[in-house]
Amino acid sequence: MNKPAPTTSPWARVRRSKIHGRGVIARRDIPSGTRIIEYVGERITKAESERRDEARAARAASGGDGCVYFFELNKRHDLDGHMSWNTARLINHSCDPNCESEKPRGRIWITAKRDIAAGEELTFDYGFDVENWREHPCRCGSPKCVGYIVAKSHRWRLRKRLAKDRRASKVKKP
Numbered sequence: 627m628n629k630p631a632p633t634t635s636p637w638a639r640v641r642r643s644k645i646h647g648r649g650v651i652a653r654r655d656i657p658s659g660t661r662i663i664e665y666v667g668e669r670i671t672k673a674e675s676e677r678r679d680e681a682r683a684a685r686a687a688s689g690g691d692g693c694v695y696f697f698e699l700n701k702r703h704d705l706d707g708h709m710s711w712n713t714a715r716l717i718n719h720s721c722d723p724n725c726e727s728e729k730p731r732g733r734i735w736i737t738a739k740r741d742i743a744a745g746e747e748l749t750f751d752y753g754f755d756v757e758n759w760r761e762h763p764c765r766c767g768s769p770k771c772v773g774y775i776v777a778k779s780h781r782w783r784l785r786k787r788l789a790k791d792r793r794a795s796k797v798k799k800p
């Protein structure tokens with residue numbers, strides 16, 4: 627099977643990232659609300675998603691690629707974006723992102739959350755829960771960075787755990 631060509635956008639292109647690896651950078655000013663690029667992949671059931679996530683965790687544990695590209699589409703289906711032609715998978719997470727995901731009619735778009743200037747790197751909130759937070763350090767560089775890739779709605783839990791760890795490490799030191 628021939629692989630589809632990587633997705634492209636008139637608004638953004640792939641460049642070396644200041645955050646991690648390759649990223650997606652605005653090629654011109656992008657007004658707030660613009661649909662920048664579709665997040666494409668394979669539509670899979672939750673059961674298949676769980677199976678793939680376990681395989682991914684096993685790979686990560688043995689030092690392989692532990693990247694997570696699952697997106698919740700609805701209660702029954704997820705989208706697996708772990709495909710080379712899904713250019714949007716290269717968009718990095720930020721604790722203070724300039725993009726967000728929109729899900730019109732079973733598709734996923736990465737949309738500008740605010741006006742974005744040409745040359746800015748695009749970011750969105752990966753929406754991870756706190757379960758495997760240590761596996762996903764964040765280097766987004768934002769003043770709001772919590773140090774790990776965790777969804778905004780779960781960050782209070784992470785802050786609690788980090789505070790607890792800090793207290794524990796203080797007790798241990800003489």
Ligand SMILES: [Zn+2]
Nearest residue numbers: 721764766771
């Ligand atoms: Zn961060």
